[in-house]
Amino acid sequence: MTELTRFEEEEFTGSFNAETLLRILAQVKPHWLWVLGFLLTISIVSGLDSYFTFLSKRIIDEGIGTGSFTLLRKIILQYGLLIIFQAVNVFGFIYLAGVLGERVRYDLRQKLFNHIQNLSLSYFNETPVGWIMSRVTSDTERVAQLVTWGFLDITWGVINILTAAYFMFSINWRLASIVFTIIPILIVIAALFKKRIIGEYRKVRKINSQITGAYNENITGVRVAKAFSREQQNMEEFQELTDEMYHAGYRAAWLSALFLPAVLLVSSLALGSVIWYGGLQVEVGLMTVGGIQAFISYITFMIWPVQDLARVYAEMQRSIASAERIFSLLDSEPDIQDALQAQEPSSLEGDIVFENVDFYYQEDDPVLKGFNLSVEEGETIALVGPTGGGKTTIVNLLARFFEPRRGKILIGGIDYTQISMHALQSRIGMVLQTPHLFSGTIEENIHYGKLNATPAEIRQAASLAGADHFISALEHGYQTQVGEGGNLLSVGQKQLISLARALLRKPDIFIMDEATSSVDTLTESHIQKGMENLIEGRTSFVIAHRLSTIKKADRIMFIRQGSIAEMGSHQELIKMKGEYYRLYTQQFRKELAKTFDTPDLMGMGVE
């Protein structure tokens, strides 16, 4: 359970960490001119906003008050020019902050992605894909928001309040002092509200994902629900969820609806005092009507920066939590790294030897213990045995996805940790049990095996793999889109393509994990042929499930509980009448049974 909780989406803790903040700033350092640019333009915009109010006051006092048309026109002209200047700055801050935000998003994602490529397989075994995904997508989003719109909002709010304060104090400092007593009250109210509201919305999101889950089950399990006439009860259960959703959503919404009026009421107290006290000051000539008007405008519009600051503060906390998660991913180091002076041989020749190899994923749960194996160059080894016995671990160690915890693996007499990972892995060809393709065309997928391959080479590899047959029959041939994860193709077809991909590579060592899922007989025979072509002349390790594959191997190893229980040729092992014999006869019956449903045996056309 600890594993699970570790990756649960952490709620933000809200502690301001100066170190994290500095690291965030370091991310935007290369673009400091942009930051400077948007901070400058937003400051101008914010200051001008305050000044506009002051200009409105001057229209009243100096224009209407004096009755001078010239003065009025002068103020209006100044106002008009400033509106245009303001527009230029508005363009500036939106463009600068917006594009910078995109840039920071791009940078962070690329940095994370590049880092992820270097992490070892053990990291991916321990870390759910969804966890990594949300680091790269939503967390980068939040950090980018913080360094652009977050900083921008803060700057705008602070400058706005400061300049408004400046004008208010210069109009009438006594009145301004009264007004400014309400600002702390407003900030406290805003902060309290935002905290509650954010809490409610978090609840809403949680219930919402439960509702999505319920729909998902309702739709995918609809046949069972129908077969068991469960409609009524399902509905009742679902109603509980929507009721909860209603209450949480309603609460969040009315709290939000209450927020503005509450702030409004508090600020209207300030307005009341302005009218009251200001009125008296006007009567004794200490203040003008325009001045009061200006005060009223300042107070009315001060609500925005105040409530904005509360929102930005809450978002900042979340962004910092996001940044911490991003940095934790960036700080994780790959378990397996190249030795300082790793060799870069152009091919992997010679025997492969496992020498006293120990391996475990978790320390208290050993998978291999003192494992020894020597394989001659060109030999084909079939690995058979129960799930969890260690077959996959052996090939993962060979491909250096993991390294032995103790003992050595030698290739051609050299400890393979002295060979660079790139050199090793680019000479190994691998076909996995659940073949993974990338979205794109069939050609692009085969291409993956050798990036500079010509179309002719690709075709050749495909036909050697026995894949050319079905590819040519497709409407778009090699240009057929395989869909996300290759999902538009059948498992058998995917396997054929991954065979072609491996063949194109002309590897020195070939590793295959045979698919267990059923494939139609025709494809099956194509796969067999492709595999034989790959095994030919190469040191090969096959985690085998099919009898034909097993029988063709030079040596068969029955792996159980991390060690070789039985080893030898098919005939030898059959004679032993041990575990292999049992497995073999069982598998034989199973394959036999399957032939009943094969369309060609039934004499019926393939659908």
Add this chain to the structure above:
Amino acid sequence: MVDQEKFDISESIPHHRLRSLWKIMRGYRKTYIIATISLGVAAAARSGTYLLLGRFTDRLLAPANIKESILGIVLGFLGLALIQGTFTFLSGKLAAETSESITRRLRNFLFNHIQHLSFAYHDRTNTGELIQRTTSDVDALRRFFADQAIGAGRILMLFVVNFTVLLTLQTKLALLSVAVVPITITLSILFFKRISDAYEEYQDQEAVLSTTLQENLSGVRVVKAFARQDFEKKKFDRENWIKFLKGKNLLTMHSLYWPVSDILTGGQMLAGFYLGAQMAIQGVVSTGTYIAYAGMLIWIIWPIRNMGRLIVQMSSGLVSFERILKVIREKREPLSQGDYLPPDGKIEGDILFDQVSFAYESNETVLKNISFHAKPGQIIALLGSTGSGKSTLVNLLPRFYDYTEGKLLLDGVDIKRYPRRFLRRHIGLVEQEPFLFSRTIRENITYGVERNVPDRELIAACKASAVHEVITQFSEGYETLVGERGVTLSGGQKQRVAIARTLLKNPKILILDDATSSVDVETEAEIHLALENLMVNRTTFIIAHRIQSLMQADIILVLDQGMIIQKGTHEDLLSKPGKYQEIFNIQAKIDDALQKELTPSTYQT
């Protein structure tokens, strides 16, 4: 508030989407209208504030003309603020009530609706799409009511109220003050239309980027095995860069729209100030009137800039609604419709197929002239390749599909006369890949049993299904959660849980649709035992591939392309030339081969 149980959204839903929108608001229309009116009251209170401010100014400048005291004005001011605050809150609260209530009702309705839609509908509908309809489209509709429509209403109310007041203050000034409003609205609609397209492209690219990442992560072994890290980095960089460019494009559009609309709106405002101030100097209006006018002017023209955004969002909200309507308009499968129930409420399990055919609505014939008679307690086996119609045939029994031609009788009565719910209560189905819910094992097994199941009975069912031992090994036992958040059961374990589930239901007719194919050899024997327990005293239909599982059947039907090509017992079919015999002979041949394979080696020893 209407009783939400009684309100059936699907009943006579009008064809036009706006009228449908009105319809689904039933029970909350008044609330929503009050919410909008409240916005008008709040806007009026705001205008009142400015008028009061004007009077206040005039009182200060020419105290002789105005009688109100400053204190009175202050109190009026506070009173108006209170009214404005109260009604703003009221409208927010009522709008929330409306939107949340309507969405809750819609969510409940859709959930229930979906589980009442026919098999045929679910066959042709993509799961992901249906989930989209029920989640994000419903949420789009919620936002339509909660934010967009009410937001547009707010802008409209501000405009109408302030403009009306301005008209009474100074007609000419009022008319001149709104000269650019049509331009602003047009501009904003045009802009937001383009923005929403650009935004969609941007989001699409985000999806591409996520897919690239996800594929990279799930294919991490391939990437490593081929040492293709650099290639992957470049690939990601390409998509990432495209997204950057799309984002830049989006931002550029924003950075152009806002200053342009600022100049337009600011210019209008300034023109208003100028004209107003001029009138004030000329004495056409008082200074107080000017101040009131200047205050209200801001509330007329600035909010207009957002109108385009709201209109575009609303229209996409309506598109979501249209998609939801499509689901709503699908016909439900009536569960309790039927005019016959056996007098004792029980069925015998005598099933007669007489020239039964079945075709989808698309006229694609799946079953043709199926005839056979299954007596109570008999075992009927179905053999045939994928797509031969085996599953469809058994799905006619619980009326998942209704046969289209011929006659299908249960206990001598046309099956279409039985209510579907009644049939399904008496028919048990174990599927090839049984679906379990993310609940506890206990809840999964008692699924569909409407009474409280005592532990004794539960354990007995699980023992008979050979799954009790497995369950007790989990630390939480029967309370263990199944699925992502709990344990992952193997194919064989799921299969046996499903058998236990069916056993508890105690059906008179049992359908085993390829129930043992996904099971490994060791557990197969155990399941067979469980299945034999299950079959006692029930009319059983078995779909299977292995002759061993079929041999004991009373009737074996060999199907091909929707027709029965052979019918009889194992012995019958074996003695006649035909597909069955062929298959059996192949089996015999393979058995021989195994013997041959094994024998020489044993002799050599």
